[in-house]
Amino acid sequence: MxxxxxxxxxxxxxxxxxxxxxxxxxxxxxxxxxxxxxxxxxxxxxxxxxxxxxxxxxxxxxxxxxxxxxxxxxxxxxxxxxxxxxxxxxxxxxxxxxxxxxxxxxxxxxxxxxxxxxxxxxxxxxxxxxxxxxxxxxxxxxxxxxxxLKPLVLSNEYFGRKFEKNVETLWKLMRDDRVFIIGIYGMGGVGKTFLAKYMQSEIKRTKTFENVLWFTVPYSFSIFSLQEDIAKIIKVRFHTYDETERAMILTKELEKRGNIILILDDVWRYVDLEMVGISLRINGIKLIITSRLRDIFQQMDCLSINIIEVSPFYYYHHYNSCDIYYRNDYDDDSDEDDDKYDEALKLFLLKLGSYGTPLTLSPEVRDIVRYVVKECDGLPLGISVMAQTMKGKTDIHWWRRVQNKFDKLKMGVEMQDKVFTVLRRSYFNLKEKDWQKCFLYIALLPNFMRRNCLIKKLVDTGQLEGNGSLEEIFDEANVLVDKLVNDSLLEANKEKEIKHLSSYKNDLVLSMHGLVRKMALNILKQSVNNMMIKCNGNMTKIPYTEKWATDLEVVSLAHNNIQVIPEGTSPNCPRLSTLLLFENSIYHIPECFFAHMEALKTLDLSKNKSLTCLPHSLSNLTSLTSLMLHECSELNYIPPLGELHSLLRLQISSCSIKAPPQGLENLINLKWLDLSMNKNLKLVPGSFLPSLTKIHYLDLLGCAGGIEVEDVKGMTMLECFAGTFVVQDNYKDNFSRYVREILDSTNGPQTYFINLDNKRNMSTLIEYPFSRFKDRTMSFSDCKELIHFLPRDLLKLELKYNDHWICLCYGLSSYDNSLLEEIRIYDWKKLKSLFCSSCYLCTDIKNLQSLNLNCLESLTVICKKLPENDMFSSLKTLCVHKCHQMKILLTSKLVRQLQNLESITVSHCNSIEQIFGVAYDKDKDEEDENEDYEDEEDENEDYEDEDDEGDSNIIILRKLTWLSITYLPQLKTVYKGILICTSGFKSSIENCPQLCKPRIEYEAS
Incomplete structure (x- = not known):
């Protein structure tokens, strides 16, 4: 032993x-x-x-x-x-x-x-x-x-609420053998490098990996120089200048070091890892990349689920991906606003103090500090630099001076050198001059604009004007917005998308970070000889005349509360080219106000809802190319515009005018005309439109009356059209001929929203009818039978105010509907079912993606019998509102075809008891008032034994991400069994008093 x-x-x-x-x-x-x-x-x-x-x-x-x-x-x-x-x-x-x-x-x-x-x-x-x-x-x-497992005790105190979560996610990704590249993404100054350095020190402390190597990648790096940098750190000497041989040497040397983490910081261009000599493998090298450009991660095959987005303070997501909300009232998130700057303020006070102890300030100074922190907009770099600048300054006059500097956009040297220089790199990374120009223009606009509205604004004002078609210009605008979002120059506010998902799907709310905006305005000040920028404030009066320098070129006073322009105000600005006064409360403009602005090209007075009339001096602005008058709801008089021959874009929408401005027929160079949603505007066929032959975009929706086909036949350059045709018996052949000769050819508009037989107010129509180019929509109302010729390539069909049809197939079965993507039905009294399941229409529809049903008094079922051609297999969106005779929204047989369904919205339906019908319900009475469901019992008898064991039935809808249920007094269950959805599923349930909590399970997306 x-x-x-x-x-x-x-x-x-x-x-x-x-x-x-x-x-x-x-x-x-x-x-x-x-x-x-x-x-x-x-x-x-x-x-x-x-x-x-x-x-x-x-x-x-x-x-x-x-x-x-x-x-x-x-x-x-x-x-x-x-x-x-x-x-x-x-x-x-x-x-x-x-x-x-x-x-x-x-x-x-x-x-x-x-x-x-x-x-x-x-x-x-x-x-x-x-x-x-x-x-x-x-x-x-x-x-x-x-x-x-040592916890981050001070993470909330120093780094914000998301820091600890980001660290945990990084550890999880680094330990996952399936993950080779991890991305850290965010705007400049947000803390990407700080997070990566923290992880570097933690890896060294815990010895989780054998080593961690750090490389800051220069903006204009080369493969050769990057190889040199790596070789110096790992202490390897090259004996060749051949990049391929050097890559082989680095690969072998890095492999010797075993399980390591390689960090590439501040990457601006694609790095070819293979050419450098970096080989990613299990139990070998893992790569962490920090960049403010999302495209970099995509180019380097970093999956989106492996990208950690670092946001400014308070920009964290309020929603759990699998939460379901029960509310009796609409939430307004007002509680969030009270403390959204709390973390930023803590960081500022800590930096202002010493040795980790926050500085105590007087109440007067603290109020200004809150203003300064708010102006930094949660960006850690801006907060830290401002705090360092103000260290030791306790007297109130120092803080008042800083506040005044912020108001006047006169940043200190420290902010210019340490913050704006960092942010400016993103601007200069926009290689195309047009993109830089558009970015600077967006800085003049209000914060929080929907994507479609922003793009339309860019096109409205001619920022992307070119010789190409409107489609090409809109494509360019979409690419630009994508670029600005991906490069962290614009922010996509996903929370606002969630709250209004049913109304604005895929139309994100965009905003510009406060310091990015200040950086852009500083660039504008340097590039434009003279400008006056006082937007997004609380001004109530326009600046006095003496404040308007004679060499002013750009003035933006948008998004304030200006009410008064005093009589006699007449700024002498002969070089002024851009004047933005939108989103104010101006109710009167003096006659002489525009008298000395002869060079003015862009004038935007939109959303001055108290403005009633415009001065006659507007008629003399002969250099004007863009005039925007959108949502001036009380505006009832516009002076003659016939002398504005340079005008290319004119928008007069959602106003109170009763007749088009005089001289409109003389604007022969006009390319863009929007007179939509003027409910008092009586259009007279043949009045002004025939002479506007250069029109590319024409929107006349929502006006009283309509026009004739002959009014637009001469517009050979028309690409987008929205309006109402007056089609009486003696004109119906003209419309059919227009469909065959123009709409069905390549010569006419490829994007249109055409309304026929309009006898009612059009105020319910959406403001911007084109969610994409080549949308083609026809709208009919109050017809006994469909006597009009339908275009072959119709994508969307809207049917309103019908008191005659009991089924859609009654009037549509003789037309080619194979391309139809969306059907919207409003206010039908006798419609009992949408489809008969056996006619040509039911067998022809193969691409239906959206179904919107509103105020259908007699509707009991979507289909009497399910067609065999899987006509609902492409359906993505279903909206049902005020259909009071329906008891079960979706039968079990119909659900089997809905594997692409993404969104369901149901509201104000008094009789609905179930959203998804069970395969077999043994408690269901044979005398069920829903007679159209009787055929289901025979087909689904095999499910009887399954139902004996309770609610064991399962519905799997992997693509369903949104369910909104509102004001359904009889709703008892979403589904009696189990509904399985993706992990990204969200739901809003309001005012359903009898509803039992649904059984919803989630599977990984």
Whole structure:
């Protein structure tokens, strides 16, 4: 039987090997060898030496645990001084530290009990020694694991709420063998590099990977220079200038280093990893990239699920991806607004103070500090620089000066050098001059604009004017907006998309970060000789005449509360080219106001809802190319425009005019004319339109009356048209001929919204009828039969106010509907079902993607019998409103065809009891008032046994992401079984008093 010292020797060697890799308590390389030598010829003395060494080892473990404990406790003391309490998981972590320290003490005490004065070891002591060996080994491994789980005590205090979550996500991705490239994305100055550096230090501290290498990638790097940088850090010398050979050398050298993390910071261009010599593999190199350009990650095959977006303070998502909301009233998130700058303010005060202690300020100064922090818009770099600039400044005059500088866009040297220089790099990265020009123009617009409205504004004002078609210009505008969002120059506010998903799907609300906007306005000041920018403020009066310099070129006073332009105000600005006064409360403009603005090209007075008339001096602005008068709801008089021969774009929409402005027929160069949603505007066929032959875009929807086909036949350049045709019996042949000769050819508009037989107010129509180019929509109302010729390539069909049809097939079965994507039906009294399932229409529809049903008094079922051609297999969106006779929205047979369904919205339907019908409901009475469902019972008898075990039926809709249920007083269940959706599913349920909570399960997307 081996003696105790042999066992202890081999255990000691094993422990030494483990700790040489896993802990910072390493032994010298020759420790085990010298220990073995000490056993030869010294067996009587070895036991005491080995035991002493093991006891020392336990002492070092205790010291290591104590250091970790003191580090956390020091941070806790700082938290307590700020009135904060630590998280529960911090307490649990410290308790485990105490437990491990006690175990180390107990093990040391047990080793003291050994007596090795001779070679005889009693059996009981031998057993105790073996147990001690296992305990020490286990404790050593536990300590290493526990240190890796060390919590971020101060993360909320210093880095914001998302920092800790981002760190946890990074650890998860780094430990996943399926992930090779991880992206850290965000705007300049938001903390991407800080997060990466924190991870670098944590990897080194925890020794999770064998090494972590950091490289800052220059903006204009080359493969050769990047290879040189990597070689210097890993201490490799090249003996060749051939990039391919150098890549092979780097690949071999990096592979020798085993399991490592490589960080490429501040990447602006695609890096060909293979040409550099970086080979990603399991148990080898993992790559972390930081960049403010989303395209970089896509080009380098970094999956979107592996990209961590770092946002400014308070830009975190309020919604859990799988939450369902039960509300009796609409939420307005007002509570969020009270403290959304709280984290930013804490950071500012900490930076303003010293040694981690926030500075205490007087109430007067604190109010200005809140203003300054708000102007920094949550950007950590801006907050830190401003705080450093104001360190030691406690007198109020210093802070008032800073506030005035912000108001006048006169930033200090520190903000210019340390913040705007960083942000400006994104602007200069826009290679095309048109893109830079458009970005600067967007900085003059209000914050928070829907994507479609922003794009339309860019085209309205001619920012992307060119010789191409409107489609090409709109495509360019869409590409530009994508570029600005992907390059962190615009922000897509997803929360606003969620709240209004049913109305504005795929139309995100866009905004520009406050400091990015200030950076853009500073560039504008440098590029334009003189400008006056006072937008997005609280001005109530227009600046006095003497404030308008004679060399002004651009003036933006948009998005204020200006009400008065005093009589006699007549700025002498002969070089002024752009004047933006939209989104104010102006109710009167003096006659002389425009008298000295002869160079004015762009004038936007939109959304001045109290403005009633425009001055006659407007008629003399002969250089004007864009005039925007949108949503001036009280505007009833516009002076003659016949002398504005340079005018290319004219928008007079949602106003109160009763007749078109005089001289409209003289604007022969006009390309864009929008007179939509003027409900008092009586259009007279043949009045002004025939002479406007250069029109590309014409929107006349929502006006009283309509025009004739002959009015637009001469517009050979027309690409987009929306309006109402007056089609009486003697004109119906003209319209049919227009469809065959113009709409069905390549010569006519490829994007249109045509309304026929309009006898009612069109105010319910959407403001912007074209969600995309080549949308083709026809709208009919109040017809006994469809006598009109339909275009072959029709995509959307709208049918309103019909008191005659009981089924859609009655009037549509003789037309080619194979391309039809959307059907909208409003206010039908006799319609009982949409489709008969057996006619040509039902067999021809193959691409239906959206179905919108509103105010259908008699509708009981979507289909009497499900057609065999899977006509609903492409359906993505279903909206049902005020259909009071329906009891079950979707039958089980219909659900089987809805595997592409993404969104369901149901509201104000008094009789609906179920959203999804069960396969077989044994409690259902045979005299069910829904007679159209009787055929389901025969087909689904096989499900009876399944139903005996309760609600075990399962519906799987993997693409369903949105369910909105509102004001359904009889709704008892969404589904009696289990609904399985993607993990991105969201739901809003309001005012459904009898509804049981639905059983919804989620599977990974």
């Amino acid at each position: 081996p003696s105790l010292y042999h066992k202890i020797f081999f255990f000691f060697v094993y422990i030494s090997c483990i700790e040489g890799v896993e802990s910072n308590l390493e032994m010298d390389g020759g420790a085990s060898t010298s220990l073995a030598a000490s056993f030869e010829g010294n067996e009587e003395q070895c036991d005491t030496g080995v035991l002493t060494t093991l006891q020392s080892k336990l002492d070092e473990l205790r010291s290591d645990l104590t250091r970790e404990e003191k580090d956390i406790q020091g941070q806790l003391q700082l938290l307590e001084s700020h009135g904060k309490r630590c998280k529960r998981k911090v307490d649990l972590w410290l308790n485990e530290i105490q437990n491990m320290k006690q175990r180390a003490i107990d093990m040391k005490n047990s080793l003291n009990q050994f007596r090795c004065s001779d070679f005889y070891v009693p059996q009981g002591e031998m057993y105790s020694a073996e147990e001690s060996q296992k305990k020490i080994q286990h404790l050593t491994e536990e300590i290493q694991k526990h240190k890796k």
